[in-house]
Amino acid sequence: MVDFAEHEATAGDVLWIRPGQVHRFSKTSEYRGTVLAMQPGFLPRATVEATGLYRYDLPPLLHPDEAQSAGLRAALAYLQQEYDDLATETLPLSLHTSVLRHSLTAFLLRLAHLAASSAEAARRRTDTTFTLFREAVERDFAVNHSVSAYADALGYSRRTLVRAVRAATGETPKGFIDKRVVLEAKRLLAHTELPIGRVGAAVGFPDPANFSKFFHQHTDTTPAAFRAELR
Numbered sequence: 001m002v003d004f005a006e007h008e009a010t011a012g013d014v015l016w017i018r019p020g021q022v023h024r025f026s027k028t029s030e031y032r033g034t035v036l037a038m039q040p041g042f043l044p045r046a047t048v049e050a051t052g053l054y055r056y057d058l059p060p061l062l063h064p065d066e067a068q069s070a071g072l073r074a075a076l077a078y079l080q081q082e083y084d085d086l087a088t089e090t091l092p093l094s095l096h097t098s099v100l101r102h103s104l105t106a107f108l109l110r111l112a113h114l115a116a117s118s119a120e121a122a123r124r125r126t127d128t129t130f131t132l133f134r135e136a137v138e139r140d141f142a143v144n145h146s147v148s149a150y151a152d153a154l155g156y157s158r159r160t161l162v163r164a165v166r167a168a169t170g171e172t173p174k175g176f177i178d179k180r181v182v183l184e185a186k187r188l189l190a191h192t193e194l195p196i197g198r199v200g201a202a203v204g205f206p207d208p209a210n211f212s213k214f215f216h217q218h219t220d221t222t223p224a225a226f227r228a229e230l231r
Contacts, residue, residue: 129164
């Protein structure tokens with residue numbers, strides 16, 4: 001489960017969980033694989049941007065073909081070798097760290113290309129109007145919950161936006177916006193100790209009572225109960 005959406009992975013798949021995403025593995029399934037994690041700040045900003053570490057619009061579950069898998073495995077094996085060489089002290093620590101950064105960057109660039117290719121294939125099947133709306137919501141959902149405001153900013157009529165979003169997702173623009181707001185609220189409730197009121201303010205509800213009412217309306221539980229269940 002990534003951001004409260006379930007995914008089924010099979011042999012050879014890659015699961016890319018980005019910073020801040022809530023995730024959980026089924027207790028009834030068996031998993032074998034390599035886990036690669038890094039500390040925040042280990043990679044320079046240019047690399048973070050180039051590899052899309054914070055691209056939440058990209059799919060978390062990737063299905064590389066044989067050639068892509070071979071490239072990823074080779075890059076990962078080299079990264080593992082460089083990491084293991086830390087113990088041998090064949091290089092000064094500062095140089096080892098630089099080599100690790102470059103090795104990690106090479107692996108992530110391959111991964112980013114795979115993720116972008118998957119997203120592009122999906123985007124070609126999606127109406128441009130919806131794509132622009134989705135990008136605008138991802139950027140502004142914490143401060144803008146108004147369908148009309150998004151339509152005006154994008155230069156579409158409200159009716160055009162409704163038609164595009166319904167065709168792409170089966171739901172209304174308002175429903176799409178609300179779902180994104182709820183997701184962010186769930187992330188903050190799961191990952192932080194912020195008071196409920198501050199969680200609400202972070203997603204565009206200055207009044208805690210209004211936030212609690214909104215959250216309950218969309219989840220059938222209160223923010224406090226949701227947090228307690230996760231803990």
